[in-house]
Amino acid sequence: MLKGQATPYLTFDGNAQEALDFYAKAFGAEIQEVKKFGEADFPTPPEAADRIMHARFSKGDFLIMVSDSFLGQPVNIGNNVSLAVTFESDDEIQAVYDVLKEGGTTHMELQDTFWNSKYAKVQDKFGVIWNLDFPKG
Structure with a gap:
């Protein structure tokens, strides 16, 4: 196991x-x-x-x-991997969101959602996609 x-x-x-x-x-x-x-x-x-x-x-x-990567090993930036991060406060998710969106692309603005208190989806300047999540409750 x-x-x-x-x-x-x-x-x-x-x-x-x-x-x-x-x-x-x-x-x-x-x-x-x-x-x-x-x-x-x-x-x-x-x-x-x-x-x-x-x-x-x-x-x-x-x-x-x-x-x-080692020399000669190409890195392919794509949308097949994203990282989900759960936060414990509204201030914390806001601070991380503000930094990650610098030079990146916001796929979904930080906002209230029906499934969580706050959520955002950001592709940062390195091409990494982040799902930022602050649960209800």
Whole structure:
């Protein structure tokens, strides 16, 4: 039997550090475990040395892992993956929404809905789609 939850893993094309900084700001999270390809114990081309091989950011139980792709491995941005985040307050969802929409596309404005107190759907400037949710109750 599986234990725990699946952890979202986001892959970028050379801009993972920028994304880490952006998401840490948006969620008030801590960046952890930043390891670069240049630190690995296998030969790495100089142009890949500063790319992030693995990193994560978290706040409490909220955890997301990120990396850059290795050279020659394309990253396809699409709509087949989105992340759902549940918030505990109206102020918290508003603050995250305000940051994520900067340079991105709002698919659904932050608003009251019949299923939740607040909901928004935003594709951020990196192409990641976020479902932001503040439940009723």
